[in-house]
Amino acid sequence: MKTVQFREALREAMNEEMRNDPNVFLLGEEVAEYNGAYKVSQGMLDEFGEKRVIDTPIAELGFTGIAVGASMMGLRPIVEFMTWNFAILAADQIINSAAKMLQMSGGQYHCPIVFRGGNGPAGQLGATHSQSFEAFYAHVPGLKVITPSTPYDAKGLLKAAIRDNDPVVFLESEKMYGDKGEIPEGEYIIPIGVADIKRKGTDVTIVSFGKIMKVAHEAAEILAKEGISCEIIDLRTVRPIDYHCIVESVKRTNRCVVLEESWPLASISSEIAYHLQRYAFDYLDAPVMRVTQTDTPFAFSPTLIEEALPNVPRLINAVKATLYRN
Amino acid sequence: MATKAVVKPTKTTKKSTSTGTTKFSKETYIKWYTDMLLIRRFEEKVGQLYIQQKFGGFCHLYIGQEAIVAGTITASRPTDSHMTTYRDHAHPLALGTNPRVLMAELYGRTTGCSKGKGGSMHFFDKEKNFMGGHGIVGAQIPMGTGVAFAEKYKGTDNVCFVSMGDGAVRQGALHETFNMAMMWKLPVIYIIENNNYAMGTSVERSTNVQDLSKIGDSYEMPSKSVNGMSPEAVHEAISEACERARRGDGPTLLDIRTYRFKGHSMSDPQKYRTKEEVAEWMEKDPIDHCLDVIKENKWLNDTEITDIAAWVKKEVEESIEFAENSPYPAPEELYEDVYMQKDYPYIKEY
Ligand SMILES: Cc1ncc(C[n+]2csc(CCOP(=O)(O)OP(=O)(O)O)c2C)c(N)n1
Ligand SMILES: [Mg+2]
Numbered sequence: 208m209k210t211v212q213f214r215e216a217l218r219e220a221m222n223e224e225m226r227n228d229p230n231v232f233l234l235g236e237e238v239a240e241y242n243g244a245y246k247v248s249q250g251m252l253d254e255f256g257e258k259r260v261i262d263t264p265i266a267e268l269g270f271t272g273i274a275v276g277a278s279m280m281g282l283r284p285i286v287e288f289m290t291w292n293f294a295i296l297a298a299d300q301i302i303n304s305a306a307k308m309l310q311m312s313g314g315q316y317h318c319p320i321v322f323r324g325g326n327g328p329a330g331q332l333g334a335t336h337s338q339s340f341e342a343f344y345a346h347v348p349g350l351k352v353i354t355p356s357t358p359y360d361a362k363g364l365l366k367a368a369i370r371d372n373d374p375v376v377f378l379e380s381e382k383m384y385g386d387k388g389e390i391p392e393g394e395y396i397i398p399i400g401v402a403d404i405k406r407k408g409t410d411v412t413i414v415s416f417g418k419i420m421k422v423a424h425e426a427a428e429i430l431a432k433e434g435i436s437c438e439i440i441d442l443r444t445v446r447p448i449d450y451h452c453i454v455e456s457v458k459r460t461n462r463c464v465v466l467e468e469s470w471p472l473a474s475i476s477s478e479i480a481y482h483l484q485r486y487a488f489d490y491l492d493a494p495v496m497r498v499t500q501t502d503t504p505f506a507f508s509p510t511l512i513e514e515a516l517p518n519v520p521r522l523i524n525a526v527k528a529t530l531y532r533n
Numbered sequence: 534m535a536t537k538a539v540v541k542p543t544k545t546t547k548k549s550t551s552t553g554t555t556k557f558s559k560e561t562y563i564k565w566y567t568d569m570l571l572i573r574r575f576e577e578k579v580g581q582l583y584i585q586q587k588f589g590g591f592c593h594l595y596i597g598q599e600a601i602v603a604g605t606i607t608a609s610r611p612t613d614s615h616m617t618t619y620r621d622h623a624h625p626l627a628l629g630t631n632p633r634v635l636m637a638e639l640y641g642r643t644t645g646c647s648k649g650k651g652g653s654m655h656f657f658d659k660e661k662n663f664m665g666g667h668g669i670v671g672a673q674i675p676m677g678t679g680v681a682f683a684e685k686y687k688g689t690d691n692v693c694f695v696s697m698g699d700g701a702v703r704q705g706a707l708h709e710t711f712n713m714a715m716m717w718k719l720p721v722i723y724i725i726e727n728n729n730y731a732m733g734t735s736v737e738r739s740t741n742v743q744d745l746s747k748i749g750d751s752y753e754m755p756s757k758s759v760n761g762m763s764p765e766a767v768h769e770a771i772s773e774a775c776e777r778a779r780r781g782d783g784p785t786l787l788d789i790r791t792y793r794f795k796g797h798s799m800s801d802p803q804k805y806r807t808k809e810e811v812a813e814w815m816e817k818d819p820i821d822h823c824l825d826v827i828k829e830n831k832w833l834n835d836t837e838i839t840d841i842a843a844w845v846k847k848e849v850e851e852s853i854e855f856a857e858n859s860p861y862p863a864p865e866e867l868y869e870d871v872y873m874q875k876d877y878p879y880i881k882e883y
Binding site for chain 2: 236237240241244262264265266267268269292293295296330331332333334335336471472496497498499501502503504506507508509510511513514515
C-alpha cells in the first residue's frame with residue numbers, strides 16, 4: 208500500500224487507463240498546459256502529448272458535444288469540468304445526447320464516456336459555484352453516477368468508469384483533492400453500483416456518499432463514546448444505488464439516517480427513505496431521518512454557510528431521534 | 534512547459550482609435566485619475582486583506598484594466614445599465630457605489646451591497662444600474678442583452694454595457710445572442726475586456742482568429758479594437774457606440790486590449806506568462822498616464838494631487854472599518870431573498 212492524495216489517485220486511474228488503451232483521452236479547460244485547475248492532470252500532457260491531453264476554450268457545451276460524438280466512434284473521452292457547476296452549460300449533451308444515444312439508436316450507437324470534475328460546495332464561492340449534482344444526474348436513466356469519498360474508491364471507480372461502455376458522471380470535490388488515503392501499488396478496479404460499509408455498527412445505519420462522509424465518520428466517533436453504535440454505508444454510486452446493502456443493514460439496525468450534502472426535495476435521501484419504507488417497513492423501529500443542506504441556494508457569508516450545511520451536531524441529533532434519545 | 538505567448542502592449546490594429554490628450558477637459562482627467570486611483574487602492578488593499586484571510590472565496594482583481602471602466606463611465610449616462618463578470622469590483626466603484634458596502638460584501642457582512650450573500654463575484658447595486666457581478670463565464674452576455682431588449686421595449690434611449698473576458702467570447706451563447714441583438718437592433722454595447730488570458734489560456738491558444746473584433750463579423754455587428762490602457766480611446770469608442778445604440782442602430786462590439794497586472798485570481802502562479810511581459814504592460818499604467826497629463830497641463834498642483842491620494846486612502850480605510858464593524862447575516866437570513874413570495878413553504882428539518 209502507499210499513501211496518495213485524492214487527486215493523485217484520480218490521476219493514476221487516468222494514466223493507467225490511457226497507457227492501457229490508446230482510445231482514452233482527456234479534454235477540458237486548463238487540463239494540459241496548466242496541469243489542471245486543481246492539478247488532477249499534472250504531468251499528463253508531458254506523458255501523453257497534445258493529441259490525448261487537450262486544452263479546450265471555455266465552451267462547455269461545444270467540447271462536451273464533441274466528446275460525445277467522439278465516443279460514438281468508439282473513442283473513450285474523459286471530459287473534465289473545472290467544476291460541475293459549469294457543466295450545467297453542457298447538460299444538454301450529457302442528458303439529451305449521451306444518456307439517450309443507445310436507446311434512441313435502437314442499440315446501434317453507445318457512448319463510452321466519462322464526465323468528471325469537482326462537485327458540491329467548496330467554501331465561500333456563492334450560489335452558482337456550490338451546487339451538488341448527485342440527485343440531478345441520478346435522475347437520468349442512461350447515466351451512471353459515481354461519487355467516491357476516499358482516494359482508494361476514487362481510483363478503483365474511475366478505472367471502472369473509463370472501462371465502462373455507458374456514459375458515467377463522476378463527481379469529485381475541490382475540497383477533497385488534497386485528502387490523503389492508502390491505495391494498493393498495482394492496478395485494481397472497484398465495480399460500479401456496489402456500496403461499501405465503511406464502519407460496522409448495530410444501532411443505526413447512516414447512509415451517505417461523497418465529501419460529506421467525513422461528517423458521518425466524525426459523528427459516529429462521538430456517538431460511539433455515548434454508547435451508540437453506528438453503521439456507515441458509503442453508497443459510492445448513486446445510480447445505480449445498492450439498495451440491497453442498505454436494506455440488509457437496516458434489517459440489522461432497524462434505524463436509518465441519510466446524510467446528504469445537497470437539497471432535500473427530490474433527493475437521494477428521499478429516494479432511500481421511499482425504498483426503506485417500501486422494502487424494510489417491518490424492520491423499521493423509527494421513521495427514516497435525513498440531514499441535508501437547507502432548502503435554499505448556497506450563500507457567500509460564513510454564517511449562512513454554517514446554517515446551510517449538514518454538520519456533526521445535526522447528524523447526531525438525527526441519529527438520536529431515531530433512537531428516541533433526544 | 535507552457536509556451537509563453539508574447540503580447541505587446543503597443544500592438545494596435547488598423548481599427549484602433551487614436552489617443553489625443555487635448556480633446557478632454559481637466560475635469561475629465563481628474564475624474565479618470567480619481568476613479569482609477571480609488572479602484573487601484575481599494576483592490577490593492579483587498580488583495581492584502583485576502584492574503585490575511587480576512588475573507589474567503591474567489592477574488593479576481595481588475596488591477597491594470599481600470600481605464601476601461603473609467604472611460605466607459607465618462608462616456609455614458611447614469612441611466613444606462615452595466616453587467617459584468619466575477620471581476621466586478623471596479624464597475625460599482627466607478628459608478629459611485631460607496632466602497633463601504635463593497636468591502637462589507639467581501640467580508641460577507643449583512644451591510645454588503647448584496648447583503649453578504651453574493652461575495653466578491655456577485656456585487657450588485659440597483660441604484661446605480663449595476664446589474665452584477667456574474668460568476669458563470671458568459672452568462673451576462675445574453676442577460677445584458679435582455680436588459681437592452683427591455684430598454685427598447687420600454688422606448689427609452691438607455692443602453693446596456695455588457696463586459697466579458699477574452700475567454701468568455703468562446704461560449705456559444707455569445708453567437709446566439711449576437712445574432713438576435715443585431716436582428717433586433719438592441720441598444721447593447723459588448724465590451725471585451727481583452728487581457729489576453731483566460732486563466733492560463735492565452736487568446737492565441739484558444740482560437741484560430743485572434744483578432745477578437747472580428748467575432749461580430751458574421752452578424753455584421755459594428756466592431757473595433759481599442760487601446761484599453763487609454764481612457765481617452767475607451768471614452769471615444771464608447772461614445773460612438775452609444776450614439777449608434779441610442780439612435781436605434783443596434784449593438785457594437787469593442788475588443789478593448791488591456792492587461793491584468795495580477796494573477797487570474799488570488800491563487801495563480803502565473804507560469805503561462807513572463808515577468809517581462811507583465812513589466813512591459815505595467816509601463817502603460819493608465820493611472821500614471823492620467824497623472825502625467827494632469828501635471829503637464831498644470832491642472833493640479835502637488836498639494837491637490839496629494840489631497841486626492843489622501844481622500845482615496847481615507848475612503849479605503851473607512852470601508853474596512855465599516856466592514857469589520859458590521860455584523861454577519863443572521864442564520865435565518867438564508868431563508869430571505871430566495872423567493873419574492875414571503876411565506877414560501879421551505880422544507881425544514883434539522
Ligand atoms: C461556464 C464557466 N466555465 C468555467 C468557469 C471557470 N472560470 C472562471 S474565470 C475563467 C476564465 C475566464 O477568462 P476571461 O473570460 O478571459 O476573463 P478574465 O478572467 O480574464 O477577466 C474560467 C475558465 C466559469 N466560471 N464558468
Ligand atoms: Mg481574459
